[in-house]
Amino acid sequence: MLQNIAIGQYVPGHSFLHRADPRSKLLFIILFATLVFLANNALTYAVLIAFTLYAGLLSRLSLGYILKSLKPVWILIVFTIVLHIFMTKGGTVYFQWGWFTVEERGVQQAIFISFRLGLLVIISSLLTLTTSPIDLTEGLERLLGPFARIGVPVHDIALMMSIAIRFIPTLMEETDKIIKAQTARGANFTSGSLIKRAQNLIPIAIPLFVSAFRRAEDLALAMEARGYRGGVGRTRLHKLAFSWRDAGMAVAGVLLAITIGWWRA
Amino acid sequence: MNEESLLALQDVSYSYDGENGSHVLVLKDVDLTIQKGSFVSVLGHNGSGKSTMAKLMNALLLPEGGRVLVAGMDTAKGEMVWEIRRHVGMVFQNPDNQIVGATVEDDVAFGLENMGVDPEQMRQRIDEALASVGMEAYLLAQPHRLSGGQKQRVAIAGIMAMRPSVIILDEATAMLDPQGRQEVLQLVKTLNRDEGITIINITHFPDEAIYSDRVVVMNAGEVLMEGTPEEVFNQVERLKKVGLDVPFAVRIRHVLASKGIDLPFVLHQEELVEHVCRLLLTR
Ligand SMILES: Nc1ncnc2c1ncn2[C@@H]1O[C@H](COP(=O)(O)OP(=O)(O)OP(=O)(O)O)[C@@H](O)[C@H]1O
Numbered sequence: 202m203l204q205n206i207a208i209g210q211y212v213p214g215h216s217f218l219h220r221a222d223p224r225s226k227l228l229f230i231i232l233f234a235t236l237v238f239l240a241n242n243a244l245t246y247a248v249l250i251a252f253t254l255y256a257g258l259l260s261r262l263s264l265g266y267i268l269k270s271l272k273p274v275w276i277l278i279v280f281t282i283v284l285h286i287f288m289t290k291g292g293t294v295y296f297q298w299g300w301f302t303v304e305e306r307g308v309q310q311a312i313f314i315s316f317r318l319g320l321l322v323i324i325s326s327l328l329t330l331t332t333s334p335i336d337l338t339e340g341l342e343r344l345l346g347p348f349a350r351i352g353v354p355v356h357d358i359a360l361m362m363s364i365a366i367r368f369i370p371t372l373m374e375e376t377d378k379i380i381k382a383q384t385a386r387g388a389n390f391t392s393g394s395l396i397k398r399a400q401n402l403i404p405i406a407i408p409l410f411v412s413a414f415r416r417a418e419d420l421a422l423a424m425e426a427r428g429y430r431g432g433v434g435r436t437r438l439h440k441l442a443f444s445w446r447d448a449g450m451a452v453a454g455v456l457l458a459i460t461i462g463w464w465r466a
Numbered sequence: 467m468n469e470e471s472l473l474a475l476q477d478v479s480y481s482y483d484g485e486n487g488s489h490v491l492v493l494k495d496v497d498l499t500i501q502k503g504s505f506v507s508v509l510g511h512n513g514s515g516k517s518t519m520a521k522l523m524n525a526l527l528l529p530e531g532g533r534v535l536v537a538g539m540d541t542a543k544g545e546m547v548w549e550i551r552r553h554v555g556m557v558f559q560n561p562d563n564q565i566v567g568a569t570v571e572d573d574v575a576f577g578l579e580n581m582g583v584d585p586e587q588m589r590q591r592i593d594e595a596l597a598s599v600g601m602e603a604y605l606l607a608q609p610h611r612l613s614g615g616q617k618q619r620v621a622i623a624g625i626m627a628m629r630p631s632v633i634i635l636d637e638a639t640a641m642l643d644p645q646g647r648q649e650v651l652q653l654v655k656t657l658n659r660d661e662g663i664t665i666i667n668i669t670h671f672p673d674e675a676i677y678s679d680r681v682v683v684m685n686a687g688e689v690l691m692e693g694t695p696e697e698v699f700n701q702v703e704r705l706k707k708v709g710l711d712v713p714f715a716v717r718i719r720h721v722l723a724s725k726g727i728d729l730p731f732v733l734h735q736e737e738l739v740e741h742v743c744r745l746l747l748t749r
């Protein structure tokens with residue numbers, strides 16, 4: 202039932218994007234998101250769309266697979282489109298029926314905003330599709346490293362994230378087992394009113410929590426036994442290293458920023 | 467303390483704080499020496515203090531009375547604690563709850579990262595450690611896809627990478643199927659024989675103890691017996707009195723003896739079979 206869920210969406214590979222440093226990818230996304238919000242005419246959107254398609258090619262993943270990442274947000278996109286078409290007024294009136302009109306500005310905004318959302322989702326899925334959760338945590342830890350000096354427990358946060366990643370499949374399996382065990386005792390998780398179903402989750406949640414706490418205790422002991430003593434003096438197996446790819450991304454980022462700045466209305 | 471003893475508990479006592487502020491004494495004046503390169507099995511009832519003793523051996527707990535010495539280092543002296551934990555690795559019962567890394571290599575690296583080993587050297591030590599447990603093909607595997615026996619082997623690799631002198635298995639085979647149990651036992655036997663790693667195997671299965679050099683029997687926080695497997699398992703009645711079982715071959719011999727059939731003392735099932743067959747032929 203639950204065992205097929207992959208951790209994150211990572212698809213292993215050796216493409217340009219797979220090999221780029223997670224830090225550059227994270228920084229690039231911040232830049233890209235800013236640019237998406239700065240774009241405000243057809244030309245700038247066209248540039249961003251073209252760029253995203255190119256980035257998609259660089260990931261060597263199939264376009265269909267990348268577009269699948271839009272699935273969880275399509276309702277949001279449709280909702281935005283509808284809202285803008287019907288509510289935003291201005292420019293030529295395309296259609297009128299009583300008090301109800303569809304106008305030029307509305308259509309334009311609908312298109313822009315839906316592309317804005319779509320682009321943000323696709324570019325961030327390109328990150329999670331091409332970066333393993335471990336590399337991602339590692340990248341975050343390094344990027345946030347400077348904040349450790351002002352007392353942010355960066356190392357601990359990163360360790361917590363990587364342990365969470367490690368235990369997701371284990372807890373999934375466990376949930377599966379508990380559901381089966383409770384079903385065998387006559388619990389019903391698939392029918393009844395919404396409230397009833399929510400109540401039925403309690404006999405799943407409680408054993409899961411109890412076991413998660415036991416695991417946490419065991420794990421803490423095991424970590425201590427293996428000489429864990431916090432982030433100080435610790436080395437890391439994965440060394441992050443910038444390469445020509447990251448330089449390429451930096452250049453692309455600068456060019457993209459200049460282009461958008463120049464062509465936006 | 468002589469040169470060959472690697473681990474020594476000298477009059478060690480330990481107590482946990484009970485619910486209502488009371489002290490519950492779980493180890494009472496335990497005296498025990500573990501020789502370098504030996505394979506020691508620890509048997510004992512639930513709650514007899516086996517795990518507590520194990521935790522005292524790598525400074526996860528500190529003794530209340532007496533001393534614990536690891537390669538001459540006193541665990542109570544704080545500054546040596548990391549060196550002691552590098553020397554004494556521990557494998558726990560639940561295979562899932564001791565794997566920290568999201569992949570096998572990350573998990574094996576964990577101890578090395580804690581020690582501050584530099585990344586280049588780490589690679590080499592991870593490869594060596596995985597090879598020593600026969601898991602080199604699983605370098606990038608996710609732990610939850612492994613069998614219980616494989617997970618325990620990864621846990622052992624994580625310890626081996628730290629170049630330990632002792633590995634303590636605290637009921638490390640208890641949650642495994644018979645095949646996984648065999649896998650892990652075979653592995654620690656090999657590490658003991660070929661790499662000279664001292665093994666302390668805490669177990670509920672007396673049959674696991676027949677291959678060891680020494681057997682320690684714990685009862686109610688005390689060392690009840692200590693000796694070679696022959697010496698310990700020969701005292702069937704005494705073991706029974708504290709609710710402990712003996713290896714299969716010893717039990718069968720004991721039953722036969724009570725029926726008036728005397729066989730020489732054996733630990734291994736195959737030997738017993740041989741003796742029984744010989745008896746049948748010569749009768
Ligand atoms: N953290 C703790 N706090 C309080 N009491 C504890 C704690 N850990 C163990 N004990 C008690 O100490 C005694 C010895 O426990 P220990 O875990 O060492 O036994 P054991 O021989 O390993 O048993 P088992 O075979 O069940 O693993 C038990 O009576 C137990 O209830």
Ligand SMILES: [Mg+2]
Nearest residue numbers: 516517518636
């Ligand atoms: Mg125990």
